[in-house]
Amino acid sequence: MEITGRVWCFGDDVNTDLIQPMHTVFKPVEEQHRYVFEANRPGWVNLVEPGDVIVAGRNFGTGSSRPAAKLLVDLRIGALVCDSINWLFFRNCVNFALPALSCHGVARMFAEGQTARIDVGTGSVQNLETGSRVSGQPWTAELLDILRAGGLLEQLARDGLLVGRGTDE
Amino acid sequence: MxxxxxxxxxxxxxxxxxxxxxxxxxxxxxxxxxxxxxxxxxxxxxxxxxxxxxxxxxxxxxxxxxxxxxxxxxxxxxxxxxxxxxxxxxxxxxxxxxxxxxxxxxxxxxxxxxxxxxxxxxxxxxxxxxxxxxxxxxxxxxxxxxxxxxxxxxxxxxxxxxxxxxxxxxxxxxxxxxxxxxxxxxxxxxxxxxxxxxxxxxxxxxxxxxxxxxxxxxxxxxxxxxxxxxxxxxxxxxxxxxxxxxxxxxxxxxxxxxxxxASVEPMVGLPGSVVHNTVGVSSAAGTPINRAFIGSCANGTVADLREAAAVLTGRRVSPEVTLFITPGSQAIYQQAVHEGIIATLADAGAVVTVSSCGMCAGFQNSLGPTDVCIASSTRNFAGRMGHPDAQIYLGSSGTVAASAVAGAIADVREFA
The missing domain is CATH 3.30.499.10 (Aconitase, domain 3)
Structure with a gap:
């Protein structure tokens, strides 16, 4: 499963409160993604475009179990690649169907605005402008199934195990 | 195996x-x-x-x-x-x-x-x-x-x-x-x-x-x-x-x-994150604060309330500071009532709230941009307890109580 997109660069330890400030939980679902990175990169949500890729340093997504990964999906981020991704955040990426890879060394491989090609099935990340490559742990077949289904809830719905969704009820 | x-x-x-x-x-x-x-x-x-x-x-x-x-x-x-x-x-x-x-x-x-x-x-x-x-x-x-x-x-x-x-x-x-x-x-x-x-x-x-x-x-x-x-x-x-x-x-x-x-001394977590970012209390002492919070899943126990009460007995929370204390459960609140702790805390000017995650995630008494808080709660990311410009220090419940009295980060050992 290949994704190609324009890169936005972030540093180390980008935490869940930066991705999803807590006050957003009281906002309508369709507005919550407007507050992503409001503290560390105000205005970014107006610049990012569907399919763009986030490249970051160590321990991206440290902190809360809140659905911060979902807001990146709502911003239509194509993929997330980091030197390391917090494991709880990674679970949320899988479960909200956000392609995400931990690849040591990836942060220094990109400058903002360059183009990345990512394949979570093989774990490879390539900088299409410099040609440099790096590899992370590929997703297993089970995780790719969740991604293809569009997330864990979609998988449950497909299996007939959901009767209603939040605001859809 | x-x-x-x-x-x-x-x-x-x-x-x-x-x-x-x-x-x-x-x-x-x-x-x-x-x-x-x-x-x-x-x-x-x-x-x-x-x-x-x-x-x-x-x-x-x-x-x-x-x-x-x-x-x-x-x-x-x-x-x-x-x-x-x-x-x-x-x-x-x-x-x-x-x-x-x-x-x-x-x-x-x-x-x-x-x-x-x-x-x-x-x-x-x-x-x-x-x-x-x-x-x-x-x-x-x-x-x-x-x-x-x-x-x-x-x-x-x-x-x-x-x-x-x-x-x-x-x-x-x-x-x-x-x-x-x-x-x-x-x-x-x-x-x-x-x-x-x-x-x-x-x-x-x-x-x-x-x-x-x-x-x-x-x-x-x-x-x-x-x-x-x-x-x-x-x-x-x-x-x-x-x-x-x-x-x-x-x-x-x-x-x-x-x-x-025995090698551990009272510590203070500096704003942002605890990772490689905490100091002995002497290095942070004197930093003015205007918000204080004792509670959360980590430190809302009856032992925390006792620690706070030991510091606050016969003392008064600084008029510059609001001290919120949130027991970890209503059962803990009730035990603290029976032990007389709640009276001690309230007499000192602390506000004791109903049990919840409360201030820890900014759901109560949310911080404004110039607030400086010391809390015995879990997390001090920017924006965690309210405005992203607010400063959040972490310490033990005793350190928080001592700081609330002093109006600045303080060494609990001086309040023994």
Missing amino acids: ADMTMTEKILAGHSDREAIRPGDIVVTKVDTVVPLDMNFYDSMWAEPSKVFDPDRIVVIFDHVVPAPNRGVGEALERGRAFAKKMGISRLHDVGPDQGICHQLIADVPYAMPGEMLVCVDSHTCSGGALNCAARGIGAPELIYVMAKGFTWFQVGETVRYELSGSLRSHVTAKDLFLHLADRYGAHVGQNMEFGGSALPGLTMDQRRTLTTMCAEVSAEFAMFEPDEVLERHLRERGRSMDGGVLPDPDAVYAEVRSIEL
Whole structure:
């Protein structure tokens, strides 16, 4: 499963409160993604475009179990690649169907605005402008199934195990 | 196989495997699933058509309670209706059984030795104080586990902490954690296991402060060895320690680190994160503060309220400071009432609130841009307790009480 997109660069330890400030939980679902990175990169949500890729340093997504990964999906981020991704955040990426890879060394491989090609099935990340490559742990077949289904809830719905969704009820 | 850590043994036992290794991905049964009030919010809820076992699910309303607005009121109503429909009898609704999930998980208890528990809060590693493999997961995953009764984990490597000696007076498990976070930093993808000769001197509350805070260094599972202290805690609640799991003698660790508890002094976490970012209190003392908070799943115990009361007896909170104190559960509040602690706190000018996650996540008394807060709660990310420009320092409940009196970060030992 290949994704190609324009890169936005972030540093180390980008935490869940930066991705999803807590006050957003009281906002309508369709507005919550407007507050992503409001503290560390105000205005970014107006610049990012569907399919763009986030490249970051160590321990991206440290902190809360809140659905911060979902807001990146709502911003239509194509993929997330980091030197390391917090494991709880990674679970949320899988479960909200956000392609995400931990690849040591990836942060220094990109400058903002360059183009990345990512394949979570093989774990490879390539900088299409410099040609440099790096590899992370590929997703297993089970995780790719969740991604293809569009997330864990979609998988449950497909299996007939959901009767209603939040605001859809 | 006889070379697994406690976490590995519990994960192996729940995935019907003889042995597992760091890096393996295992599908495990889950013994207890704990949905919270926030699961029932519009943005997070999806209703499963069935649950795997209603007697293995505990619903706890703790983050934003009592409902401050209509949206939350509707979410709580949805949670009650779901529990009733599915036959889930264990519901901690707003009322006398109310409390922060991790406090109740330990106090009732719902975390049991050798078992697996998941909850939709990142501090769920707290339950490891009871030798339970407990883990925070996301909202959709919690719904999935409620329906299916299993999930997957990637096995992380384990760091073993050998604790020896005993904490000096006015030094707490919070200080021990802040010391550890400064010295060893992040534990991304790692489990943290605690043992050693200091264990008999560490209470359940102290252990839970430590395991709860392990979320702040990005640990996967945090775990204490089962011992007489845990056995007594369980016996007093009519439960046994039969499922308890010790590490194998040849368990393989990423690293074994020794900490002499007497070497720890009162510590302060500096704003932003605790990772390599805490100092001895003398380095932070004198920093003016105007907000103070004692509470959260890490430090809302009766021991924390006693610590605060010891400092506040005969003293007054600075007129420049608001001190909020939020007990970890209504049962703790009630015990504190009987001990006379609440009167001491209120007489000193502290505001004692109903039990909830409260200020820790900015749900009460939210901070403004110029506020400077010291809290004994869990997390000090920018924006965590309100405005992203507010400064959040962390310390023990005694340090917070002393600072509230002084109007600036203070050394609790000077208030003895």
